[in-house]
Amino acid sequence: MRFGGVENVILGAVHKGCSSGYAIKQLVDDATRFFWAASYGQIYPELRRLEEEGLIVGSFGHTGARERTEYTLTDAGRARLREWLLEPSAAYELRDEGLLKLFFADAVRGEEAIGVVRNMRAERERILERLRAIDARGVAKGFPALALEYGIEQHEWMVDWCRRVEARLAAKDEGVAA
Amino acid sequence: MRFGGVENVILGAVHKGCSSGYAIKQLVDDATRFFWAASYGQIYPELRRLEEEGLIVGSFGHTGARERTEYTLTDAGRARLREWLLEPSAAYELRDEGLLKLFFADAVRGEEAIGVVRNMRAERERILERLRAIDARGVAKGFPALALEYGIEQHEWMVDWCRRVEARLAAKDEGVAA
DNA sequence: TGGGGCATGTAAGTAGTTACATGATTGT
DNA sequence: ACAATCATGTAACTACTTACATGCCCCA
Numbered sequence: 001m002r003f004g005g006v007e008n009v010i011l012g013a014v015h016k017g018c019s020s021g022y023a024i025k026q027l028v029d030d031a032t033r034f035f036w037a038a039s040y041g042q043i044y045p046e047l048r049r050l051e052e053e054g055l056i057v058g059s060f061g062h063t064g065a066r067e068r069t070e071y072t073l074t075d076a077g078r079a080r081l082r083e084w085l086l087e088p089s090a091a092y093e094l095r096d097e098g099l100l101k102l103f104f105a106d107a108v109r110g111e112e113a114i115g116v117v118r119n120m121r122a123e124r125e126r127i128l129e130r131l132r133a134i135d136a137r138g139v140a141k142g143f144p145a146l147a148l149e150y151g152i153e154q155h156e157w158m159v160d161w162c163r164r165v166e167a168r169l170a171a172k173d174e175g176v177a178a
Numbered sequence: 179m180r181f182g183g184v185e186n187v188i189l190g191a192v193h194k195g196c197s198s199g200y201a202i203k204q205l206v207d208d209a210t211r212f213f214w215a216a217s218y219g220q221i222y223p224e225l226r227r228l229e230e231e232g233l234i235v236g237s238f239g240h241t242g243a244r245e246r247t248e249y250t251l252t253d254a255g256r257a258r259l260r261e262w263l264l265e266p267s268a269a270y271e272l273r274d275e276g277l278l279k280l281f282f283a284d285a286v287r288g289e290e291a292i293g294v295v296r297n298m299r300a301e302r303e304r305i306l307e308r309l310r311a312i313d314a315r316g317v318a319k320g321f322p323a324l325a326l327e328y329g330i331e332q333h334e335w336m337v338d339w340c341r342r343v344e345a346r347l348a349a350k351d352e353g354v355a356a
Numbered sequence: 357t358g359g360g361g362c363a364t365g366t367a368a369g370t371a372g373t374t375a376c377a378t379g380a381t382t383g384t
Numbered sequence: 385a386c387a388a389t390c391a392t393g394t395a396a397c398t399a400c401t402t403a404c405a406t407g408c409c410c411c412a
Binding site for chain 3: 020021022023040041044045067068069
């Protein structure tokens with residue numbers, strides 16, 4: 001089943017001006033990794049595949065005397081990107097160890113369950129900090145305002161949810177103890 | 179790099195009373211798939227691995243005359259589950275095509291960008307409905323209240339966020355048109 | 357003169373999905 | 385008698401990560 005995972009990341013990144021595999025990887029690590037990761041092992045082979053398909057073209061360039069391949073979108077590539085952007089999305093996959101633990105948290109005692117939520121909050125707070133740091137150093141790195149805003153506000157919501165639940169569980173625990 | 183993905187799902191599921199691979203897969207499809215998926219191709223081999231490791235034991239059982247293997251946790255298995263639940267989590271991975279599109283949405287015109295957000299909202303609403311359906315038919319299926327509550331409230335937040343952004347983009351569009 | 361960044365790549369491995377095969381059982 | 389569900393599994397494949405190899409460039 002062809003899923004086209006990296007394809008769209010690369011098309012989008014090249015559109016944004018990332019001309020080398022290295023530059024694409026940087027954009028991924030700085031930004032898209034929060035909702036779509038990619039490694040060199042995917043990027044370089046996929047760049048060649050996309051060139052074969054005629055969606056991008058590479059030309060020889062250089063930084064000083066150091067060689068690099070400079071990719072740009074072809075008309076077909078731009079059309080493909082546009083088409084993909086306008087069609088409804090299907091892929092939404094989450095792998096969240098914190099939630100998985102919350103799901104199984106009835107296997108530990110009440111006070112310990114609070115710890116599960118607290119740990120979950122701590123993770124979210126770490127991610128939130130990283131997102132805010134990106135925000136602080138500006139949109140310079142190519143992180144569009146909307147996607148970043150979404151990330152920050154969602155993590156704020158998550159932290160808040162955890163806090164509320166912690167309070168509820170603590171109240172319940174006291175009730176039991178009393 | 180050993181990551182132990184399925185291990186914890188299985189340990190938790192068996193603790194919850196899922197005794198067969200089939201029952202585990204049902205719990206996964208009904209519930210954990212929203213934050214941690216698993217397929218038969220992982221579950222059955224992993225069950226044998228966990229038995230070898232002494233974390234679960236299987237015995238021959240039957241439903242009528244139909245054979246099945248009934249797994250239960252060993253003390254070591256219970257200890258491992260507990261240990262995992264109490265330690266801080268690391269894994270948080272998201273693959274969200276909607277957000278990826280939002281990130282690259284400046285490649286299309288303003289009104290079209292609203293469509294990107296609208297599509298994103300539609301997906302969230304679909305998921306939200308499925309979560310609410312689980313809620314309606316009760317916690318019977320083994321979905322603990324907290325994890326389900328989290329899923330529902332988070333998706334409500336997401337839908338709301340999309341709505342707010344749609345309004346903002348629409349206002350901006352009008353401003354440009356005027 | 358050496359460390360960090362730029363730049364391109366691949367081999368080996370892990371993780372995970374899909375699609376199929378098999379067959380009994382239960383309820384209608 | 386038929387469909388749906390229970391139940392167990394695997395082969396082939398796709399996707400993805402990690403770790404490594406290579407070497408130049410720039411700046412302090």
